[in-house]
Amino acid sequence: MNFLIKNIFIALSFFALFVINAEADVRVSAQVDTSQDIYVGESFGYYIIIEGSDKAGQVEMKALQEYNPQPAGNRQQSSTQIINNRVTTTQTLIMTYSLTANSTGLHHLPAVTVTLDGKSYQTNPVEVNILKPGTTDQLDMEVTLSEQQCYVGQPVIMTIKFYISADIGDFGFNIPAFTSDDFYIEEPDVSNQQARQYDLGNGVIVSVSQSRTVHNGKDSILLSFSKVLIPRHSGEIAISPASVSADVAVGIARSQDRFFNDFFGSRKEYKRFMVSSQPLKLTVLSLPEEGKPSGFYGLVGQYTITASATPTKVSVGDPITLTIKVGGGKYLKPVKWPALEEIPEFADNFKIPSEKASPTIENGCKIFTQTIRANNDKIDEIPSIPLAYFDADEGKYDVAKTGPIKLDVSPTKILTGADLEGLDFTPVNKEVEAIKKGLSANYEGLNALTNQTFSPLAASVAIPYVFVWAGPLALLVISTLVKFLTYTTPEKVAAKRRRTAAGKAISQLKRISSHTAEKQQCELLASVMKQYLGDRFDRTAGSLTSGDCFEIIDKATKNAEIAKKYQEIIADCEAARYASSKTNIDNAYVKEVIKLIRDVDKKSKKL
DSSP states (O other), X not given: OHHHHHHHHHHHHHHHHHHHHHHHTOEEEEEEOOSSOEETTOEEEEEEEEETOOSOOEEEOGGGGGGOOEEEEEEEEEEEEEETTEEEEEEEEEEEEEEEOSSOEEEEEOOOEEEETTEEEEOOOEEEEEEOOBOOTTEEEEEEXXXXXXXXXXXXXEEEEEEEOSOEEEEEXXXXXXXXXXXXXEOOOOOOXXXXXXXXETTEEEEEEEEXXXXXXXXXXXEEEEEEEEESSOEEEEEOOOEEEEEEEEEEEOOSOHHHHHHHOOEEEEEEEEEEOOOEEXXXXXXXXXXXXXXXXXXXXXXXXXXXXXXXXXXXXXXXXXXXXXXXXXXXXXXXXXXXXXXXXXXHHEEOOSOOOOOEEETTEEEEEEEEEEOSTTOOEEOOOEEEEEETTTTEEEEEEOOOEEOEXXXXXXXXXXXXXXXXXXXXXXTOOOOTTGGGGSOOSGGGOOOOOOOHHHHHHSHHHHHHHHHHHHHHHHHHHHHHHTOOOHHHHHHHHHHHHHHHHHHHHHTOOTTSOHHHHHHHHHHHHHHHHHHHTTOOGGGOOHHHHHHHHHHHHOOHHHHHHHHHHHHHHHHHTTSOOOOOOOHHHHHHHHHHHHHHHHHHHHO
């Protein structure tokens, strides 16, 4: 007994030590993606790296609020190291956020707090240099408002036009008004069926129309889209300039390596340019106090309201489905649930539950559905429901109302104890008859009894009980055998991964389709090449740069020529992700990469 207690104590001590070390090994840091230049108004990646855990922490982002942080997903990584024949595997979680800087210069991003498993961690502060792109007359931007003056709650249409008279690559918009707290944002009616959905970032989707036009004497492509701004408050609202940055082709970039040019061809050279609109001002008038009806909560425009109910012939307490439709205006986001409980006729005669379903928008109407119940049989109608609004065209308040809905409410029958017990029984149909004897219709006598004595010996050989005790035993034996036959160690797993790295990479390369989009081909090719080096040399593939790949191969093969060629292919593929490229990922190109991987694998084994 003492021996057992001693072993348990030792096991618990080791477990406690393991938990303490695991907690102590958690490290939290922050990084910014500076692999590409970061320009004002553009989003850039901010990464919170949690080493030693695969759990996402709770991040307090108030310190970075001016950069409008937006979550961009999480991803996990694991790295394995072998030191003195001891295998150590580290789990890493990377939490990604998208930040946007609205001014140039060196920005100091302060530390943020990350809470993980009840413990708080501080990241390191990060510095990032925000650049100002160049300007060019080959890009232009116009932003207009349908109204320069409006009332609080009155819809105003903002239209953005982007003129392009150059060969451009990637581009991105920054429109502060669409994320401002000064407005509700609505999508206008789009009459152009050819308009395409475009994500501006920060969850803002617009319908973009494209056409050709002449602008400032140049043949240009026009990209245009609109949004509806509904002011939340009165006063003069300053609307910050909108901007768009784009990679503009400025020439041809050629490598000094003639073989590289002949094999891959020349690539266009791009530089970043930005164009901004003029700042705008919108004068928002307060709504007049004179004539303001009760129940008005800020609707501006022209609205209609209708109601229907089903069923209309009910008993007291029966549910009635009331459907209310609000229309008339094109932009219905400010429309709220009708306050039925504030209408005296409703509050006195109907039971109105506090739970409300979410409204829907169909055919230009906002639809509200509510279940109500009549609480007396004197009710003969559902009363009118008012909707107060301010008519901006007329400059005065108005109230739309639904028509009353006729009801036929019957009193509810009161059930007595006799009704529930059925003492005054009357046959309902031929198949149902009263049984006067009740339970006396059951069998009587000792011959109706069965011997229920339990015997463990008899139970052990009875078929139902065999499955009870034999089933778990069989599962235990089978699981023990499976574990014994499939037993492995981290060393074996790492060794198998190194052995199969080349074959796995070659198999993936052969599946790259020539019909895949060119940029996607380049991403797949670079990803496979990095993954091979990660599997073959116990490195984390996602963190490898082209320079890291050169160092790994040069050290493993002692062949700088192979390492340099491997590095150049990865660098070229990564460049193709951010700008148009003429690199053609055909079968010959893939075979060349496969030969490189085989050379690296063969020369690494010889050393």
